[in-house]
Amino acid sequence: MTETIRLLLADDQAMVRGALAALLGLEPDLEVVAEVGRGDEVVEAARRSHADVALLDVEMPGLDGLSATAQVRAELPLCRVLIVTTFGRPGYLRRAMEAGASGFVVKDTPARQLADAVRRVHSGLRVVDPVLAAETLSTGISPLTGRETEVLTAARAGGTVADLARALNLSSGTVRNHLSAAIGKTGARTRAEAVRLAEENGWLLRP
């Protein structure tokens, strides 16, 4: 009816990017005007291409999709953001919404629904997977403090307490205290389990 909706695609996997472009290109009212594979190229590309809607993956090199969302919202208020990601981590959805995203769909959803999601987002509506939304509310926000999150994130590499202490410039006793607190709050019985649980909930940093 009006003009075509101009899309930007951001995904680190080139093949998925191209496939999504082919999929959305079949819709007569949609047009892919930019493709990038890194989070730190999103704003630049969106500005140059005058995109109406940006489809962003969460895990990308350079800058994650959540931070990229905040950048886009701050610098290009006319460009809406739709997160399209592999992992339906509750924490991701929460952070995406806080960053100003208009929608959040996981790649598990049928392909035919994507074009509709884009249109809804473009018309100002919000698009959120209902199941994931419920899960997000039940899981709640991260119970971890900032420092605990940092320590647990660093613990993903699998190093010893001494390694973490060195990397974070902390006493090894302090590191153990933070880890102990994180283990308690996540309901885990082991450091490794705490890392896994926190990761599944999207509570860790720089994925």
Place this chain on the structure above:
Amino acid sequence: MTETIRLLLADDQAMVRGALAALLGLEPDLEVVAEVGRGDEVVEAARRSHADVALLDVEMPGLDGLSATAQVRAELPLCRVLIVTTFGRPGYLRRAMEAGASGFVVKDTPARQLADAVRRVHSGLRVVDPVLAAETLSTGISPLTGRETEVLTAARAGGTVADLARALNLSSGTVRNHLSAAIGKTGARTRAEAVRLAEENGWLLRP
């Protein structure tokens, strides 16, 4: 020139599946005749649709793409297999080839190359990412014994030695010995690090 190439798509993410179908559907000589989201539906679907080439992801529910490859090769010798996966783990490539796959591409590669890969595979050629092939040769096969692999795989969950011993019906001392051996062979200094390294190399089971 001759007839169209009949394709089967297997990927657990519906959106990616649909997007790949749209991408490959643009090629006049290719035709997507079946789509499945589980590994244990591949053979059945391939038989019914008389697919010429099966594009399989590695991580799928029900049955992983590597085992599915072996099934296809055993029951449908006329159907070639092209693995299309997110992770370029050296172990995956090795196991895929041993299972009889004709090609192995990661989703990082540009979308335009996919159709060519399909055509090459269909004509009897092999398609392998050269970088990944080199990495596979340098990394070598898994140094872990069967039992060590099992124990390390079970350790992914993050449980204690007692948990692993219970789950595997082993003495806790035996578990610690296997873990110690795995840590030594992987060059790690921690159980968690050993898990991470083994996972990155594709040495663990049931992904």
Place this chain on the structure above:
DNA sequence: CGTGATCAATGACAGATGTCATGGTCCGGT
């Protein structure tokens, strides 16, 4: 101002973990 939350650190302690030596069984290859 007082209160509470977070952060950092220390010391102490029980329990878990990683390493090693040792011994046994069961295979497959020579």
Place this chain on the structure above:
DNA sequence: ACCGGACCATGACATCTGTCATTGATCACG
């Protein structure tokens, strides 16, 4: 028959971890 390798187990040992109590410093909030 012999050997080596994988597998299971035990016991011992040093070290690492996780927990707890306690102490201070800082900062935000009412």
